[in-house]
Amino acid sequence: MKKVDDFRLKFGKQELVPIMIGGMGVDISTAELALEAARLGGVGHISDAMVKTVADRRFHTSYVKEKLQRYKFNVANSDKSEVQFRLAQLAEATKLHVGKTMEAKRGSGMIFINCMEKLTMNAPKETLRVRLHSALDAGIDGITLAAGLHLGSFALMEDHPRFRDAKLGIIVSSVRALQLFIRKNVRSNRLPDYIVVEGPLAGGHLGFGLDWAQYDLATIVAEVLQWLREEKLDIPVIPAGGIFTGSDATAFLEAGAAAVQVATRFTITEECGLPAKVKQEYFRASEGDVEVNQTSPTGYPMRMLRSSPSIGAGNRPNCEAYGYLLDAKGCCAYITAYNREVEAHPGVRKVSVMDKTCLCTHMRNFDCWTCGQYVYRLKDTSHKDADGNYQILSAEHVFRDYQFSTENRILLPD
Numbered sequence: 006m007k008k009v010d011d012f013r014l015k016f017g018k019q020e021l022v023p024i025m026i027g028g029m030g031v032d033i034s035t036a037e038l039a040l041e042a043a044r045l046g047g048v049g050h051i052s053d054a055m056v057k058t059v060a061d062r063r064f065h066t067s068y069v070k071e072k073l074q075r076y077k078f079n080v081a082n083s084d085k086s087e088v089q090f091r092l093a094q095l096a097e098a099t100k101l102h103v104g105k106t107m108e109a110k111r112g113s114g115m116i117f118i119n120c121m122e123k124l125t126m127n128a129p130k131e132t133l134r135v136r137l138h139s140a141l142d143a144g145i146d147g148i149t150l151a152a153g154l155h156l157g158s159f160a161l162m163e164d165h166p167r168f169r170d171a172k173l174g175i176i177v178s179s180v181r182a183l184q185l186f187i188r189k190n191v192r193s194n195r196l197p198d199y200i201v202v203e204g205p206l207a208g209g210h211l212g213f214g215l216d217w218a219q220y221d222l223a224t225i226v227a228e229v230l231q232w233l234r235e236e237k238l239d240i241p242v243i244p245a246g247g248i249f250t251g252s253d254a255t256a257f258l259e260a261g262a263a264a265v266q267v268a269t270r271f272t273i274t275e276e277c278g279l280p281a282k283v284k285q286e287y288f289r290a291s292e293g294d295v296e297v298n299q300t301s302p303t304g305y306p307m308r309m310l311r312s313s314p315s316i317g318a319g320n321r322p323n324c325e326a327y328g329y330l331l332d333a334k335g336c337c338a339y340i341t342a343y344n345r346e347v348e349a350h351p352g353v354r355k356v357s358v359m360d361k362t363c364l365c366t367h368m369r370n371f372d373c374w375t376c377g378q379y380v381y382r383l384k385d386t387s388h389k390d391a392d393g394n395y396q397i398l399s400a401e402h403v404f405r406d407y408q409f410s411t412e413n414r415i416l417l418p419d
């Protein structure tokens with residue numbers, strides 16, 4: 006019986022354990038988690054989402070405080086178009102986060118950064134360029150382009166000396182999105198080094214509509230593999246979303262995938278950035294507690310626990326401190342929804358906003374409990390202690406379980 010460890014992800018001459026831990030925004034996939042994946046010979050991800058906040062937490066810098074002070078005058082203003090990121094600081098924070106992580110890297114694996122196009126930051130092109138260049142400057146092994154079609158992202162990096170040496174990949178949810186990306190980038194004479202195919206059961210934002218349940222990861226992966234064969238393109242394909250056991254992963258590898266990307270099983274590990282109490286919420290979740298809703302202002306549906314404190318919270322937009330989702334005109338769908346509620350409820354001190362959420366604030370505070378569909382199976386991966394809490398696992402334990410388990414078995418901790 007085959008297991009994941011019988012396969013290898015190959016990048017040129019380099020061979021890796023074909024397990025990639027997916028990026029989980031705003032420091033849920035911490036440097037510690039990514040470093041473990043690399044130490045064990047696989048691929049780990051950090052994320053550049055809200056990197057200034059992450060740097061402040063990790064390195065005691067004060068980027069957020071400074072930005073808030075600069076724009077304090079605008080806090081009560083519903084127009085946020087003035088709130089801009091200072092590109093030099095964005096570069097500095099990214100280099101700190103990436104550089105310190107790469108310095109600590111041990112083992113034969115790799116560390117990539119997840120870079121979401123939807124973080125438009127009131128100047129989409131300029132800020133994305135700085136994020137990409139700074140990550141490359143700081144020595145990241147690779148960049149995974151996420152949450153968006155990224156039709157212009159290769160062009161933004163083309164003039165970087167590491168454009169052809171760093172591993173660059175894209176997340177798609179359909180063969181069509183992949184075709185668009187590859188056709189658009191023919192000019193750069195550079196193909197992606199890997200393609201993550203993310204299906205409808207993933208955590209975070211989904212590349213599907215609310216009809217997500219009608220799609221199936223194995224079918225999309227087969228379509229992508231078929232198209233690549235027809236085009237004679239040899240690019241590693243990495244399925245993601247709902248791959249819960251080593252056997253699930255092995256089935257994809259036997260069908261022609263080069264590796265798998267997994268995330269939800271690592272949300273309850275010591276190295277994951279979620280607070281201990283939230284990890285227990287993930288363990289306790291039942292299937293009925295999981296929903297896909299449209300509260301994210303990005304316009305993409307998002308999967309989360311129904312009990313997420315972010316839902317209906319109604320806090321004043323925090324764009325002066327954060328503002329990562331402001332579009333090129335300084336707008337965010339949450340601001341619109343919030344202003345509508347404030348107008349409809351004059352004199353009410355705290356409104357509730359049900360249709361959208363202030364995602365920056367809530368992701369920053371770990372109050373948007375996004376998860377993969379199979380979060381409700383996490384309880385089967387650990388023991389429940391006498392106090393009702395589940396035992397937290399190590400990332401190494403979960404990684405090894407994916408790597409070596411067979412027959413859909415899950416290795417429980419001692």
Ligand SMILES: Cc1cc2nc3c(=O)[nH]c(=O)nc-3n(C[C@H](O)[C@H](O)[C@H](O)COP(=O)(O)O)c2cc1C
Pocket residue numbers: 026027028029030031033052054119121151152176203206207208209210245246247248266267268269270272375376377378379
């Ligand atoms: C808590 C959480 C946060 C996530 N955040 C991001 C993110 O910031 N960017 C991204 O591209 N994908 C994100 N994802 C998706 C994962 O990287 C991964 O592709 C997917 O969840 C894999 O499916 P699985 O969780 O069923 O293993 C997130 C997933 C989870 C569970």
